[in-house]
Amino acid sequence: MSDSELAMLPVFLPLAGAALSLLAKALHGGAKARALEDSGAFIGLALPWAALAAMLPRVLAGGVSFTVSGWSGAIGIAQRFDGLTWLVDVLGLTGAGAAYLYSRGNGPKGPLFTTVYLIQASALAMTAATADLFNLFVCLEILGLASYVLVASSEKPGAFLAAFSYLAVSSAAMVFFLFGLFGFYRVTGTLSYEGIQAALVALPDGGGAIATMSTACLAAAIAIRVAVMPVYGWLPDAHALAPHAVSAILSGVLIKTPLFALGRLLGYLPSGQEAMALIGSAGVVTALAAVVVALSQKDAKRLLAYHSISQIGYVVAAWGLGAPAAMAAAFLHAFYHALFKGLLFLSVGTITDAAGTRNVYELRGAAGTLGKSGDRFRLVGVAYAVGALSIMALPPLNGFASKNAIGYLFKGGWRYWALFAAGACTVASFLKLSMIFLPARRGAPADAAGVAGSVPGLRIGGTMKASMLILASLCVATGLFADATTAAVSRLLGAPPPAGGAFTAANLLKALQTLALGAAVFGLAMSKPGKRLAAAIRGRPRSFAGLVMAFLGGLAVLAAALARFG
Amino acid sequence: MRRGKLLSAATGLAAASLALAVLAPVVMSDVDWPTAARDTIAADGYAATGATNLVSAIYLGYRAFDTLGETIVLLVALAGSVALVASTPGRPDLDRDGGPADSRGPGHTDIINVIAGKLAPIVLLFGTYVMLYGHTSPGGGFQGGVVLASGVIFIAIGRRAGGIGRISPSITAFGPRTLSVIEAIAFATVLALSFPGSGAALAGLIEATGASAGVAAKGVAAVGPIIALNIGIGLKVGSGVALLCVMMLGGDQE
Amino acid sequence: MIRRLLVLALFGTGLAGLVTKRNLIKKAYALAIMNSAIVILFVLEGAAIGSDAPLLGGAGKLFVDPIPQALMLTAIVVGVCVSALALTLAYRLYRHFGTLDIDEIKRRIGHE
Numbered sequence A: 001m002s003d004s005e006l007a008m009l010p011v012f013l014p015l016a017g018a019a020l021s022l023l024a025k026a027l028h029g030g031a032k033a034r035a036l037e038d039s040g041a042f043i044g045l046a047l048p049w050a051a052l053a054a055m056l057p058r059v060l061a062g063g064v065s066f067t068v069s070g071w072s073g074a075i076g077i078a079q080r081f082d083g084l085t086w087l088v089d090v091l092g093l094t095g096a097g098a099a100y101l102y103s104r105g106n107g108p109k110g111p112l113f114t115t116v117y118l119i120q121a122s123a124l125a126m127t128a129a130t131a132d133l134f135n136l137f138v139c140l141e142i143l144g145l146a147s148y149v150l151v152a153s154s155e156k157p158g159a160f161l162a163a164f165s166y167l168a169v170s171s172a173a174m175v176f177f178l179f180g181l182f183g184f185y186r187v188t189g190t191l192s193y194e195g196i197q198a199a200l201v202a203l204p205d206g207g208g209a210i211a212t213m214s215t216a217c218l219a220a221a222i223a224i225r226v227a228v229m230p231v232y233g234w235l236p237d238a239h240a241l242a243p244h245a246v247s248a249i250l251s252g253v254l255i256k257t258p259l260f261a262l263g264r265l266l267g268y269l270p271s272g273q274e275a276m277a278l279i280g281s282a283g284v285v286t287a288l289a290a291v292v293v294a295l296s297q298k299d300a301k302r303l304l305a306y307h308s309i310s311q312i313g314y315v316v317a318a319w320g321l322g323a324p325a326a327m328a329a330a331f332l333h334a335f336y337h338a339l340f341k342g343l344l345f346l347s348v349g350t351i352t353d354a355a356g357t358r359n360v361y362e363l364r365g366a367a368g369t370l371g372k373s374g375d376r377f378r379l380v381g382v383a384y385a386v387g388a389l390s391i392m393a394l395p396p397l398n399g400f401a402s403k404n405a406i407g408y409l410f411k412g413g414w415r416y417w418a419l420f421a422a423g424a425c426t427v428a429s430f431l432k433l434s435m436i437f438l439p440a441r442r443g444a445p446a447d448a449a450g451v452a453g454s455v456p457g458l459r460i461g462g463t464m465k466a467s468m469l470i471l472a473s474l475c476v477a478t479g480l481f482a483d484a485t486t487a488a489v490s491r492l493l494g495a496p497p498p499a500g501g502a503f504t505a506a507n508l509l510k511a512l513q514t515l516a517l518g519a520a521v522f523g524l525a526m527s528k529p530g531k532r533l534a535a536a537i538r539g540r541p542r543s544f545a546g547l548v549m550a551f552l553g554g555l556a557v558l559a560a561a562l563a564r565f566g
Numbered sequence B: 001m002r003r004g005k006l007l008s009a010a011t012g013l014a015a016a017s018l019a020l021a022v023l024a025p026v027v028m029s030d031v032d033w034p035t036a037a038r039d040t041i042a043a044d045g046y047a048a049t050g051a052t053n054l055v056s057a058i059y060l061g062y063r064a065f066d067t068l069g070e071t072i073v074l075l076v077a078l079a080g081s082v083a084l085v086a087s088t089p090g091r092p093d094l095d096r097d098g099g100p101a102d103s104r105g106p107g108h109t110d111i112i113n114v115i116a117g118k119l120a121p122i123v124l125l126f127g128t129y130v131m132l133y134g135h136t137s138p139g140g141g142f143q144g145g146v147v148l149a150s151g152v153i154f155i156a157i158g159r160r161a162g163g164i165g166r167i168s169p170s171i172t173a174f175g176p177r178t179l180s181v182i183e184a185i186a187f188a189t190v191l192a193l194s195f196p197g198s199g200a201a202l203a204g205l206i207e208a209t210g211a212s213a214g215v216a217a218k219g220v221a222a223v224g225p226i227i228a229l230n231i232g233i234g235l236k237v238g239s240g241v242a243l244l245c246v247m248m249l250g251g252d253q254e
Numbered sequence C: 001m002i003r004r005l006l007v008l009a010l011f012g013t014g015l016a017g018l019v020t021k022r023n024l025i026k027k028a029y030a031l032a033i034m035n036s037a038i039v040i041l042f043v044l045e046g047a048a049i050g051s052d053a054p055l056l057g058g059a060g061k062l063f064v065d066p067i068p069q070a071l072m073l074t075a076i077v078v079g080v081c082v083s084a085l086a087l088t089l090a091y092r093l094y095r096h097f098g099t100l101d102i103d104e105i106k107r108r109i110g111h112e
Helices: A003-026 A031-045 A047-060 A083-106 A111-129 A133-152 A157-188 A193-202 A208-226 A235-241 A244-254 A257-266 A272-295 A300-319 A324-355 A366-372 A379-391 A398-409 A414-437 A446-453 A462-480 A482-492 A505-526 A528-538 A544-565 B002-028 B036-049 B054-062 B064-086 B110-132 B141-158 B176-194 B198-212 B218-248 C002-020 C024-049 C066-097 C102-111
Strands: A064-067 A078-081
Touching: A003 A031, A003 A047, A003 A064, A003 A078, A003 A111, A003 B064, A003 B176, A031 A047, A031 A083, A031 A111, A047 A078, A047 A083, A047 A482, A078 A083, A078 A111, A078 A193, A083 A111, A083 A244, A083 A257, A083 A324, A083 A462, A083 A482, A111 A133, A111 A244, A111 A257, A111 B064, A133 A157, A133 A208, A133 A235, A133 A244, A133 A257, A133 B064, A133 C066, A157 A193, A157 A208, A157 A235, A157 A544, A157 B002, A157 C002, A157 C024, A157 C066, A157 C102, A208 A257, A208 A272, A208 A544, A208 B002, A235 A244, A235 A300, A244 A257, A244 A300, A244 A324, A257 A272, A257 A300, A257 A324, A272 A300, A272 A414, A272 A528, A272 A544, A300 A324, A300 A398, A300 A414, A324 A366, A324 A379, A324 A398, A324 A414, A324 A462, A324 A482, A366 A379, A366 A414, A379 A398, A379 A414, A379 A462, A398 A414, A398 A462, A398 A482, A398 A505, A414 A505, A462 A482, A505 A528, A544 B002, A544 C002, B002 C002, B036 B054, B036 B218, B036 C066, B054 B064, B054 B218, B054 C066, B064 B176, B064 B218, B064 C066, B110 B141, B110 B218, B141 B218, B176 B198, B176 B218, B198 B218, C002 C024, C024 C066, C024 C102, C066 C102
Parallel strands: none
Antiparallel strands: A064 A078
16 A cells, blocks of 8 residues: 555545444444444544554654645645644544543444544544645535534534534634635645645745735634634533533544644745744633633533633644744643543533533532442542643643643743643632532532432443543553653654653642642632622623624734734 | 614624725735646646546546545535434424325425426436536536435425325335435445545456457546546435435435 | 625625624525625636636637636535535524524523
């Protein structure tokens, strides 16, 4: 098998799995259908690992560039399989595999879900490797449609509206993407990144206003998928109301793959660096603003969803610097976030299902409730603890390593302090969420209220435990061997090996400071005025028109800034 | 009320002007449209793909990978819609004949039932033509598939309760079950044909078969993968769209 | 010139409709209008360099650019898919809430 065919396997294997699963759906149940669906899932989520392993030597040798099926480069679809593609594929497959395992226990189930899920996994690999503008459009549309369907599959009315809003705002953004594509095709006559770059360099004005405005359109349309400020508004509802397994993959993987695809694209465009820097600054603001909103939430899953926005802010901040070392830090945090946020969504989702309430202020005695649902070894509780300690960036877990790596990039600037404050608020917010493990309040009608809304007969089955166990051990392993992981990622991204290790005295001291400050913020947030402020933040008006206007405002600001640089 | 209207008008105006400020330089520019890609395809397109319809040469040849993505988008949207329609609680009950209970309501007359039933074979034939000749004339899998779906819908309408041109659901080949099997197999076919190298392999196979039969199949061989893709996509689109419509007519509850 | 302005006007209409209309079905249509605007723009501009349909046969033809047509074929199908899914979601919301007004639905979800 040639290099270019091998490089397409992470895309085609999940699709082959989806085809099998679709056939299983057509058979309408029965043992044969189940066997088909299972083998589809195996082919789609397990076999790509073998393809990735086979690609590793080629990636280390510098990666491969090719056009699909060997068509002429002028019109065919260019692909690039390099270290970044490989890493983003690893991120996608890890998140997708673990979340799928969980879905086998706690739903959604059925061949249709498996089909759409595998298609999404395939589109993630497609997005990671594409080097063609129109192909990127197609990839983003597949990712989008699969997400809308998966969010709606929870069958909650709120989820339908969340899916509709997400669909409407991101489809509107995709029309802007097409305008951007139109602009580049008009001045360059080609769609491949390399072709566009070469043609723009040859032009006397480098494309002029068309190129600038087109860059803004493309970047803004993709930024909406990443949910960076100000275009994050669709995410909390969609991620909070989706089924838990879907939340895990949406938050863990789906908001990151487009970001790295955007980074690849902007690397070829003349004003790409400026666009990345601007979006990176927005990322810092996102990290801080979103965590404040998260701290004010009372719905456990919505709290987690806002944390996803905040954490992606960290990733975007580092990504915006553009240098390979910064990209390595961004990827590390993206990867670790996929692990610990996936873990948090799955464990908190299990707890809220078992308890029947998602209200952080009411839910108490989670450990006992879990025990009743078949979690005898406190596995879900331990999984939650690992996830929470990771996102709080406490040693020796993985969040500690990646957040410090990002902080190191900004040493001394305002960004450093903004991210530090965001870290403290994260600690506070998870202290608040962890209160669900406090013993049930005496006199509170815990049992009566709890059992009423709980999922009838929720049994925490083997696959659910297995998926949490896998994610938790990966969190611990990548934390303990943080330096080795960082070195490997740096090598794949062509970055110089990092100077110091993760576990330095300065970093440990910083973790202590963050913890202390976080505890103080937690105290403030739980006080009477703090709770009143939280309710005010929660109740702020959020409308669909606001979502679109935020996108348009962001687009206009980006365009104006790029025009000024140009 | 008045204030709300004013506010909404102002929002709309603001949205449109923000967007137009960014888009105007892109749309209004006077840069000449590039000709290089057109010239390349006009010169090499036929030799490379065997299709005289250059649009087909692009979307089923040079950029067939995009078309695979497009097929997937369609699959996800249709399958998602079917699932969402099917899981609606309290959908109106259907009568035992597999037609909607209100099929005798306004707009559902014997005339429609008869004509739909009689038109169906003609529409199916036309759909097949559009699907098969996409490589040489305007048309192709997507367009033909939608026409095919119309044919199936005509059959479904024609066989509604009391319809004179009614075909019994038990003997029709176009029930939801058959449609979803066709859809799955057609999708697998499109997928197999899209994998790098399989198009060339198919062309080689056609050429070898032609040679062993003593026929020079050169031109046919080159365009073979495009025709095969058109058939696969046509069946996929046709069965998918038809499935959604038959479900909406209540055919899943036969 | 006038044709480009019309395309922009069409797009602006769709966008304004998406923002201001509260009815879910009208929003779905607004999206379809926006999508049509970009499709028209591509096909219109791509036709500027020729006068014949891109079908081989006969000599001395000056073809329009076939690439925008092929791309827009994909964009149209994607647009239809988005419309279909949007309308299905609107249908489900209507079946549950008995209204298509997005603000009203939002208000009721907030109360649930």
